[in-house]
Amino acid sequence: MSKCKFEDLIDGYLLNKLSEGDREAFEEHYFNCSSCFEQLQERDVIIRTIKNNPALLEEKEEVRSSALAGLRKELASFLTVRQLAFAGVTALLVMVIIFTVIPRHQVPAPNFFLTDEETVRGSSITLISPVIDMGQVPSSFEWKKLGDNIEYQISISNGELLWKATTRENRITLPDEVKAKMVPGQKYSWQVKAFGPDGSLIAVSSRVQFKISAD
Ligand SMILES: [Zn+2]
Structure with missing residues (x-):
């Protein structure tokens, strides 16, 4: 190898x-x-x-x-x-x-x-929405909550990074200026990482693709 x-x-x-x-x-x-x-x-x-x-x-x-x-x-x-x-x-x-x-x-x-927290290590975050093709630009992103006192970092990309943000909720609203950059017919992917109270990475989601269908 x-x-x-x-x-x-x-x-x-x-x-x-x-x-x-x-x-x-x-x-x-x-x-x-x-x-x-x-x-x-x-x-x-x-x-x-x-x-x-x-x-x-x-x-x-x-x-x-x-x-x-x-x-x-x-x-x-x-x-x-x-x-x-x-x-x-x-x-x-x-x-x-x-x-x-x-x-x-x-x-x-x-x-x-x-510790309990470390048994979470290596686990995955389940992305809830969007995970399929969308009729329009999604206005929010949602994933499964992992536990308390966890900071999530979401990133959206279309080949290169489009937007990155952090939140303590298990959903986030897409800002208008980012929505404006997303266009029908394009493929995007998003991913969430979870960080523990000490800032260490404890879980990641897979990178999920969705397409905004052109009509
Ligand atoms: Zn490598």
Whole structure:
């Protein structure tokens, strides 16, 4: 399998180190690249597990190694052996990055076990409307609610990004200036991403296409 050129951006994306342009290009890309999407999910879990486990950040070597053993066990439950070997290398790299870029005071409260929120990880958002061809420009977009305290980011594109907005509701009204840009006969696609209270990506929808029929 040849390496995707976006792969190098994954860790930077998860650690919030990318420029605005790189970040948007990567977000646009990884939903359509199963390789990047899979790796993003895996590395996100690794990074968050490490960040949520302050024992890993303590000076004492024995504490660190026993915590690592626990982490390894935790990871083994959802990674295959081959993935684990890869993840081990990645985790070490990630730890090096974390030790150098994340100041101690930003480490969240102790929370080693996966939380309820994290079981949501990797799940999908169901788009409700529009999902079929429309007789006219849709005036609102609606999707299935995922839970409380979640911020949704919607993007509409026709090859390139037409509009992007965030909301805490599970529906959004299309502004008139965006409606004005959408024309009959054209195909559009839309997608919703969900972000948790700490700003981390917790779910994405598939990118759904609809066409505004010309009459
Ligand atoms: Zn890719």
